[in-house]
Amino acid sequence: MLFLQQLINGLTSGSLYALIAVGYTVVYGIVQLINFAHGEVFMIGAFGSLAVWTIFFQGQTSILILIPMLLGAVAASVGVAVLMERFAYRPLRHAPRLAPLITAIGVSVSLQEIVRLFYPGAKSPLPYPQIDYVSGTALQLGDITLRRSAIFTVGALVVSAVFLWWFINRTKLGRGMQAVSQDPDTARLMGINVDRVIVVAFALGALLAGIAGVAQGLQTNSISQIMGFTAGLKAFTAAVLGGIGNVAGAVVGGLVLGVAESLATQFIPGAFGGTPWKDVWAFVLLIVVLVFRPQGLLGARVVDRA
């Protein structure tokens, strides 16, 4: 029973990691850049959805509001991601690799501070609204609780994964993305505008991160400007675990990480068990995988079919 509960918890947090991890992996697959500000893209998504609720639907709980909230989240995330690509990373496209990495950290800190200083009330964590059908408990069977936000999160991952698969493998632009990740110069010879493909990669990752922002709000009922830090770090770990650059790997890596840390918390006895050790076990898993399978679980690759 306990095992089942931890499995549910693990899949829930794992789905959240996976939704964010896709953003690291897609961007890496196209430009070999680790966008360490991607956690903030997720955070901005949560605030975008909260802003829509606060401005237009304050006090309401109808499930229909979820749609404009998701749109607000995605608009905020995609907007910020596209702007950071254009103004922070693109000028550094041909700079040494350390430059965009340091820039990413700068962007990350700036976004946190901008939200803290300018989002009304964000100096302390803000309550996230309860929405019908996606907040609260869905099912209670003895000791086992299945929360509606968990179903929402896993469902969001499933829908996103199907969408991504379709986009990458079945659309012209998706095929163009695969071409750029395999051989950018030759992709240009095909008439592919590499700059545009890079923007699309950032936008695609931000789309999923925005949805994840809503999922996180529903799960924890509160959001803050620092929420992107741990989630981003975990999602990055998941992306590396699954094989950086590999989209299917990011999904698998997220789920494996979520389940592993949740089971470790419950079943590792004594001083090394329990919640305080959760993050430790997550990174131990990463180290073990990198030692024995440096390319990650599904193999480091570019944006590609599984």
Added chain:
Amino acid sequence: MTAMLEVTDLQVAYGKIEAVKKITFSVDEGQVVTLIGTNGAGKTTTLRTISGLLRPTGGSIRFQGKPIQTTPAHEIVSLGIAHSPEGRRIFPRLTVEENLLLGSFSRKDTANIKGDLQAAYDLFPILRERAKQPAGTFSGGEQQMLAMGRAMMCRPKLLMLDEPSMGLSPLMMKRIMSTVRTLREQGTTILLVEQNAQAALRLADKGYVLEVGSIVLQGTGQELLASDDVRKAYLGED
């Protein structure tokens, strides 16, 4: 009549290394023109500059009268210049068909693409048989056919081929060269870079010999084939 492609005093450098030093040549519509020369002469550099992957440090490139030396690579394709690069550079993890379709990426006339895919398959039937196979599993010769088929998928006015015969068996080389001839007969203008000077000059209307970044000799295919300098340096005769 002005030439389809006019390259004038073209200079290209990698940092301080001047790879192409003020070369001038032209390709007329319907012609096969070849650039020959030994390793490091600057042939690939020239083609990559024409297709916009490299920026010249001097000189001009005109295609159908319009200067294109500052046009981005992805727009040059839509003007009608296809470049089948050195080493084939097919997309290994995409299928044969996906590779071919990428060749038509820049086209707006989507209705005709299906038909051109069939035309590419007719040109190289092996591609049709292996349409769903990842291109990375192909042999060198098959990859070359794919690279040429892919280049044809943009309906080029000018097709640039960089060493299509590199690393191929004599039989496969013949096959590729006869395809070049077929494409010319179908009306494609071709700029052919080759180390295999003999084969290239035999089918070329015009040839240029490149040596360490400069054109040292030019003439019709026949003239160059007959030239003593060319025979000594490139055809291995003394």
